[in-house]
Amino acid sequence: MPGLKIRDVYKTFGSNIEVLKGVNLEVEQGQFLILVGNSGCGKSTLLNMIAGLETITRGEIEIGGRVVNDLPPKSRDIAMVFQSYALYPSMTVKENISFGLEIRKVPLAERSTIVARVAEMLQISDLLDRRPRQLSGGQRQRVAMGRALARDPELFLFDEPLSNLDAQLRLEMRAEIKMMHRRLGKTICYVTHDQIEAMTLGDRIAVMKDGVIQHFGSPQELYDSPSTMYVAGFIGSPPMNFISGQLRTAGSGVAIEIDTGLAKSLLKLPFGLTQMQAYIGKNVVLGLRPERITDAMHSSSRFPVQTVEVRVDVVEPTGPDTLITTHLNGKRVVSRIHPGTRPDDASRLSLLFDLSKAVLFDPDKGTRIDAVSAIHQAA
Amino acid sequence: MQHSSLTVRAVLYLALLLFAALFLIPFYLVLVTSFKDVAELRRGNMLSLPETWTVAAWLKAWSAACTGAACNGLRPYFYNSLEMVVPAVLISSVIGAFNGYALAQWHFRGADAIFTLLLLGFFIPYQAILLPAAQFLGYLHLSNTIAGLVLIHVAYGIAFTTMLFRNYYVSVPPDLVKAARVDGAGFFLIFRKIFLPISLPIFTVCIIWQFTQIWNDFLFGAAFSGTTARPVTVGLNNLVNTTEGVKEYNVDMAGAVITALPTLIVYIFGGRYFVRGLTAGAVKG
Amino acid sequence: MTALQTIRSVRQRKSQSSVLAWFERSVPALVLSPSVCVSVIFVYGFVLVTGYLSFTPSTLMPRYALVGLDRYRDLFSNDVWWESVNNLAWFTVPFIIGSAAFGLLLAILMDQRIRYEGALRATFLYPLALSQIVAGTAWQWLFNPTYGLERAVQNFGWSSFRFNWLGNPDLAIFCVVIAAIWQCTGFVASLFLAGLRSVDDEIVKAAQIDGASLPTIYRRIILPVIRPVFFSVTLILAHLAIKTFDIIVVMTAGGPGTATWLPSYFMYTFAFERGRMGIGAASAMMMLAMIVAVLVPLMYLESRATRNAT
Numbered sequence: 010m011p012g013l014k015i016r017d018v019y020k021t022f023g024s025n026i027e028v029l030k031g032v033n034l035e036v037e038q039g040q041f042l043i044l045v046g047n048s049g050c051g052k053s054t055l056l057n058m059i060a061g062l063e064t065i066t067r068g069e070i071e072i073g074g075r076v077v078n079d080l081p082p083k084s085r086d087i088a089m090v091f092q093s094y095a096l097y098p099s100m101t102v103k104e105n106i107s108f109g110l111e112i113r114k115v116p117l118a119e120r121s122t123i124v125a126r127v128a129e130m131l132q133i134s135d136l137l138d139r140r141p142r143q144l145s146g147g148q149r150q151r152v153a154m155g156r157a158l159a160r161d162p163e164l165f166l167f168d169e170p171l172s173n174l175d176a177q178l179r180l181e182m183r184a185e186i187k188m189m190h191r192r193l194g195k196t197i198c199y200v201t202h203d204q205i206e207a208m209t210l211g212d213r214i215a216v217m218k219d220g221v222i223q224h225f226g227s228p229q230e231l232y233d234s235p236s237t238m239y240v241a242g243f244i245g246s247p248p249m250n251f252i253s254g255q256l257r258t259a260g261s262g263v264a265i266e267i268d269t270g271l272a273k274s275l276l277k278l279p280f281g282l283t284q285m286q287a288y289i290g291k292n293v294v295l296g297l298r299p300e301r302i303t304d305a306m307h308s309s310s311r312f313p314v315q316t317v318e319v320r321v322d323v324v325e326p327t328g329p330d331t332l333i334t335t336h337l338n339g340k341r342v343v344s345r346i347h348p349g350t351r352p353d354d355a356s357r358l359s360l361l362f363d364l365s366k367a368v369l370f371d372p373d374k375g376t377r378i379d380a381v382s383a384i385h386q387a388a
Numbered sequence: 389m390q391h392s393s394l395t396v397r398a399v400l401y402l403a404l405l406l407f408a409a410l411f412l413i414p415f416y417l418v419l420v421t422s423f424k425d426v427a428e429l430r431r432g433n434m435l436s437l438p439e440t441w442t443v444a445a446w447l448k449a450w451s452a453a454c455t456g457a458a459c460n461g462l463r464p465y466f467y468n469s470l471e472m473v474v475p476a477v478l479i480s481s482v483i484g485a486f487n488g489y490a491l492a493q494w495h496f497r498g499a500d501a502i503f504t505l506l507l508l509g510f511f512i513p514y515q516a517i518l519l520p521a522a523q524f525l526g527y528l529h530l531s532n533t534i535a536g537l538v539l540i541h542v543a544y545g546i547a548f549t550t551m552l553f554r555n556y557y558v559s560v561p562p563d564l565v566k567a568a569r570v571d572g573a574g575f576f577l578i579f580r581k582i583f584l585p586i587s588l589p590i591f592t593v594c595i596i597w598q599f600t601q602i603w604n605d606f607l608f609g610a611a612f613s614g615t616t617a618r619p620v621t622v623g624l625n626n627l628v629n630t631t632e633g634v635k636e637y638n639v640d641m642a643g644a645v646i647t648a649l650p651t652l653i654v655y656i657f658g659g660r661y662f663v664r665g666l667t668a669g670a671v672k673g
Numbered sequence: 674m675t676a677l678q679t680i681r682s683v684r685q686r687k688s689q690s691s692v693l694a695w696f697e698r699s700v701p702a703l704v705l706s707p708s709v710c711v712s713v714i715f716v717y718g719f720v721l722v723t724g725y726l727s728f729t730p731s732t733l734m735p736r737y738a739l740v741g742l743d744r745y746r747d748l749f750s751n752d753v754w755w756e757s758v759n760n761l762a763w764f765t766v767p768f769i770i771g772s773a774a775f776g777l778l779l780a781i782l783m784d785q786r787i788r789y790e791g792a793l794r795a796t797f798l799y800p801l802a803l804s805q806i807v808a809g810t811a812w813q814w815l816f817n818p819t820y821g822l823e824r825a826v827q828n829f830g831w832s833s834f835r836f837n838w839l840g841n842p843d844l845a846i847f848c849v850v851i852a853a854i855w856q857c858t859g860f861v862a863s864l865f866l867a868g869l870r871s872v873d874d875e876i877v878k879a880a881q882i883d884g885a886s887l888p889t890i891y892r893r894i895i896l897p898v899i900r901p902v903f904f905s906v907t908l909i910l911a912h913l914a915i916k917t918f919d920i921i922v923v924m925t926a927g928g929p930g931t932a933t934w935l936p937s938y939f940m941y942t943f944a945f946e947r948g949r950m951g952i953g954a955a956s957a958m959m960m961l962a963m964i965v966a967v968l969v970p971l972m973y974l975e976s977r978a979t980r981n982a983t
Contacts (some may be wrong), residue, residue: 062878083884095875099897109883156883340934404782408796414811414855415799421814434815434825487708487775494701502709509716513916513964515940517719519726519950523718523735543715575700604804606919608880611945621806625923628810637814644810648803655802659795660768666863 010074012038012196013059018068020054020220030220031068036213038073038331039194043211045201045243050217052200053168060083061196063156065167065284073163073196083112088157089166092173094149096141096156102128103137106155125202127155130189147178154189171206182207204244208232213330216240233366236333238375241296241368250302250342251374252295256288265295267320271357277363279312280379285369288378294370299332301363302344312365319360321352333358421643422446427639445638449646453639455626458615462643463622469650472534472619476541481591483542484549487557489579491550492557493565503554509547518611525612532614540612548601549594552665556590557583559579570630589661596658597665599649620647720961726844726954729741733948744955754956757934764853767913771854773906776861781891784869797859805856805919812852813924839925842932849924849933855919861906868902869895898917904975911967915947915960936960 013036020029029051036042044052057063059070061082069076077085089111098103106127107120114188117125128134131151133171141149150170171179187210190197191202201207207214208228215225217237224236228244235241241249254265257275263285264275278295323334330345333352344360352358369379417434422445424438432439451461493502521540522531530536560583568578584659609619624647627641655662726740748754779797783790800808817820817835826834838844871897880890919938925933929943934942936956944953 039743061877062881082882087882089879089882090880091875093873093875095873096878097894098875099894099900108885110882112889156879160883175853223750400782400785400787404787404793407779408783408793409798411800411855411859414808414815418811427967429820434821434829483708486704489689490701490704496698496702496800498702502705505709507713509712511912511964511968512716512720513937513957513960515918515937516723516961517715518723518941518957519735519944519954520719521715522945543711546711547716550708574697575704578820600802603804604802605806606806606922607941609793609939610922621804622917624804624810628813628923629926637817639812641812644807646678650805651802651804652799654793655799659798662795663863666798666801666860 010038011035011071012040012073013042013198014071016056016069016071018070019056019066019278020051020063021066022097028220029058029066029232032217032222032255034213034222035216036198040045040212041190041197041199041210043201043207043214044200044217045204045207045214045254045291046201046217049219051220052217055217056168056198056200059164060087062065062228072206075313079158079304082210086163087161087166088162088164090150090153090157090170092169094141094153094173096149097242098141101138101140102133102144102152102155105141106153106159109160109186111157118257123159124155127158130158131155144358146174147182148180150174150182150277154186158189160195163196165197167197169201170199171201171203177196179331184209196209204246208244213245215353229297234377236369236377238294238296238370241370245298247299247343249255249296249298250340250344251338254295254338256285256293256369257289258282258289263289265293265313267317267336268339269317270336271320273340274317276315276317276362277313277365278369284379288371292372293378294372295344296360296368296370297364298366299343300344301366302360303358303363304350304358315362315364315382316359318357321356321358322388323354333360335360402589407629418641421638422449422645424542424638425529425550426610426634426636433564445642446635446646447635449627449639449642450489453627453643454630454632455493455623455632462620462623462627462646465618466646468534468613468617469619469621473538473599473602474530476538476545476602477595479538480542480545480549480598481594482573483495483546484551485587486579487546487550488553489557490575491554492582493530493562496597506547506550509544514544519608521609531612532617534613534617536612537608537617537619540608541605545598545602549598549667552594552597553587556587560586589664592658593661593665594655596661599654600662601649623647642648648665674896676783680702699955703939704906715867723954723957727958730949731929731954734951735796735950738761744951748955748959751952753931753934754936754939756931757936757939760846760933761915761935764850764917765911766854767850768847768914769907769910770859771850772857772910773903775854776857776906777865779862780865780869783866794859794863799859800856801860806896806923808852808856809849809920809923810822812848812855816848840929841931845925845929845933848919849917852920852924853914856920857913861910864902864906864909865899868899872898898953901979904971908971908975911971912964915964915967936963 013251015032016028018032019027021027031049032055034042036117044055047050047288049292054063058065059072061077061080065078069078072085072087082125088348092278096102097108100108104125107115110123112200123135125134128137130211131154133155134143136148136152136349141152141210143188144152150358153170159330171182174182183206191208198211198299199206207230209337211228213225214228214231215222216231217223222239223277224231226234231240231244235244235249237321242251252265257264257266259275259277262277263280263282264277266273266275276295282289319331319335319337322336324334325334326348329348331348331351333343333344335344335358346358368377371378402430420437421429421434421633423441423443424432425440425442425444428439449461450466452459452462453461455462455465487506493498525536525539528536528539530539564582565578568582574583605620606621606625607618609622613619613622616650624643627643705740725737726735727744728741730738730740730743783793787793792875816836816839817823818840822837823834823836825838838848872893876894876898877890880894885893916937917935918941919939921927921933921935926932937960940953940956943949943956
């Protein structure tokens with residue numbers, strides 16, 4: 010049974026501000042769904058609509074198999090954790106956690122048991138009599154989660170819950186949320202603008218832009234086979250390299266011509282000529298992740314590795330590896346090489362290009378032009 | 389709040405409309421009564437519109453009604469109020485501006501003490517100063533003069549205007565003033581070049597609020613002016629409460645509107661600034 | 674120039690410039706000093722003089738001999754004074770409760786994302802732009818026993834309706850209360866509305882998701898958060914109530930009889946109209962004491978509430 014289903018959902022504010030333009034997605038019960046994108050893409054609006062805090066202009070939302078369009082938040086069997094924690098200032102931690110249960114007329118004894126259990130799970134048992142203003146950011150975050158856990162709903166909603174925490178706390182809480190999900194097995198819908206959170210937490214990720222889903226899939230799918238340039242550039246850090254150039258024929262396949270600043274060379278691509286016929290002679294964008302351009306290859310790849318000599322523009326040692334920035338066809342390209350070698354700026358370096366995982370984009374539309382049929386695109 | 393059904397919204401608007409009516413009815417009554425003639429007053433319903441509209445009551449209220457000993461209507465007192473309000477508002481506003489500027493941006497020993505000193509002035513009941521103030525005006529030969537009233541209003545208005553400007557000027561980044569001082573500018577030059585150009589909104593609030601307060605004052609007017617310098621509020625009270633023969637309620641109401649007109653006009657056109665003055669005044673608690 | 678002359682002229686310039694520097698640093702204080710003087714004289718000085726007068730036998734003109742607590746004894750043995758104080762209580766309590774309740778109600782109604790908020794707000798606030806004399810005149814007319822409310826309701830069919838509160842010594846004060854509430858409610862509503870608007874939206878959303886109905890949300894979440902506003906409102910209203918003067922003068926002139934005398938009216942009448950400055954001064958000091966007695970605890974409670982509510 011689907012845990013959450015969004016069917017053809019539109020949202021218009023006022024008479025003409027269209028914030029969501031036909032959103033479709035579905036996750037199984039117990040899956041961790043991430044809505045990710047930059048501000049203004051509509052992810053928070055969608056979350057609010059799932060919660061019942063915003064009306065649905067068109068389309069249907071199903072939670073646990075029931076259509077919830079006309080139900081108020083309290084009837085949807087959901088719980089929500091907010092970015093600002095939204096704890097009730099005039100109540101103690103205990104009262105905050107049990108408020109929802111109180112509204113539902115759960116008897117006092119049962120309420121106390123639930124609060125105690127939840128508090129222990131989140132390690133806040135000794136904070137129960139404090140008020141929110143006496144707690145640190147991390148503690149408030151746990152209380153907010155406790156409030157949601159106490160209700161034991163069918164669907165958990167998270168609205169950028171870690172954005173207000175400092176970097177270290179964020180890492181800790183991220184791990185705790187992941188562990189909690191594994192332990193409880195509930196369906197989660199989580200909104201964030203941080204692609205690392207998306208990749209590490211989610212079972213399914215929906216990358217949103219301007220009110221539509223650009224790509225909906227598993228983290229690995231999004232990483233290896235992004236459906237658009239936006240998705241490719243959004244996921245992964247440092248982002249995917251985009252090298253633009255003309256597509257040429259190369260035997261029975263195709264190649265892209267690149268200018269390294271030192272010489273021009275032809276990079277063979279693993280795509281068939283017939284598949285790419287329409288784009289021969291036109292400008293295309295090659296997408297290649299930085300780790301696919303390196304100085305020594307470990308694993309054997311399906312497609313022969315090609316060596317290109319480039320001019321080193323910037324050297325950034327990060328510890329585990331070193332990032333080399335160079336320019337191909339005038340565009341910035343980052344590659345990851347082993348930390349041992351430390352070339353000087355402006356020196357030359359031979360880099361190995363592994364194009365087995367290369368992707369190709371249409372420069373105007375930003376969409377994938379290789380293996381189009383296999384990719385899930387916006388409905 | 390999202391899930392408000394249609395009935396709930398309807399009840400909401402109905403309730404608000406009811407309140408609005410309750411607020412407007414007294415003024416409606418005043419207006420409507422002022423246009424009726426005395427005969428109709430006796431006969432008719434308070435709420436009904438005039439059968440024959442007449443401005444006789446207005447003319448009488450303005451120039452012929454009896455306010456105690458004299459029967460010259462409210463006109464002389466109206467002019468008194470005007471003569472008093474304009475200087476009082478301007479002077480107290482300007483002083484408040486400089487005071488507020490000094491307190492907001494120039495830190496010196498005692499600045500906080502001065503601020504508290506001025507602040508406490510808000511709370512005293514004016515009854516506690518009426519007697520000495522009357523005597524003081526007497527010593528200065530300013531009793532029963534408009535200048536005397538102006539002095540009083542300025543003296544007691546400074547606390548509010550200073551607060552208003554201080555709270556406004558405090559939001560200017562202190563680094564701006566430091567940079568100007570490093571550049572060599574002094575107190576007044578900095579005021580002229582940096583603070584004055586941004587002061588139009590706050591001056592508007594101050595002027596509107598002070599105008600309203602001073603025009604509407606009654607206590608000071610009653611205590612410190614005789615017949616010559618009497619402001620229009622005192623005149624209105626005399627008009628309404630002098631029983632001389634038949635009571636002419638339509639004249640009373642016309643007088644009320646005449647008295648209210650200036651502040652109402654200011655309110656209608658400057659409503660936004662009025663509200664800002666309100667909240668600024670409320671900040672002081 | 675000789676070395677000595679150079680040193681001397683440098684010192685001269687330095688002392689000149691240090692005088693100048695001192696002067697420059699003092700400019701803000703100098704600018705404030707007239708206002709400080711005025712404040713000291715007109716506020717604190719005059720209060721002290723009034724206090725002094727309350728210990729003198731002054732009648733029509735001030736006399737500066739000190740006669741101890743005689744004036745206060747006169748005051749406390751004066752029935753009209755105690756009636757004034759009593760009337761003040763009968764005025765203040767309904768005034769505060771009424772203004773606060775209606776103001777809160779109005780604010781909650783306006784907090785519901787309504788249209789025409791500007792127009793509504795303008796309607797509720799305009800009484801504040803009127804002088805109390807004007808407001809009192811309007812309400813006096815409305816309460817007029819012959820031509821006012823009584824006649825209007827009778828004309829609507831209820832022929833046995835009687836409404837002569839203004840002429841009734843026990844009820845006249847409530848006419849003044851109603852007029853005062855009418856003038857102040859808009860202001861109180863503004864304060865409450867500002868408080869309501871300052872509540873974090875996400876807390877309300879969380880409560881909705883927890884399943885609370887709108888009245889519950891107001892009662893248990895929102896109103897507790899704005900407790901400091903309640904204190905501010907009470908403080909301001911109490912302070913206004915004690916100072917109430919104008920509206921009494923115009924609506925009832927203290928009548929019928931002394932049924933609507935308030936301490937402020939007592940002070941004015943005795944000091945200025947009956948030529949008894951001493952007792953007038955004593956009553957003024959009592960008013961000051963009242964304000965202090967009310968305000969100080971309220972301010973303390975408010976600062977505690979502000980600390981606790983957020």
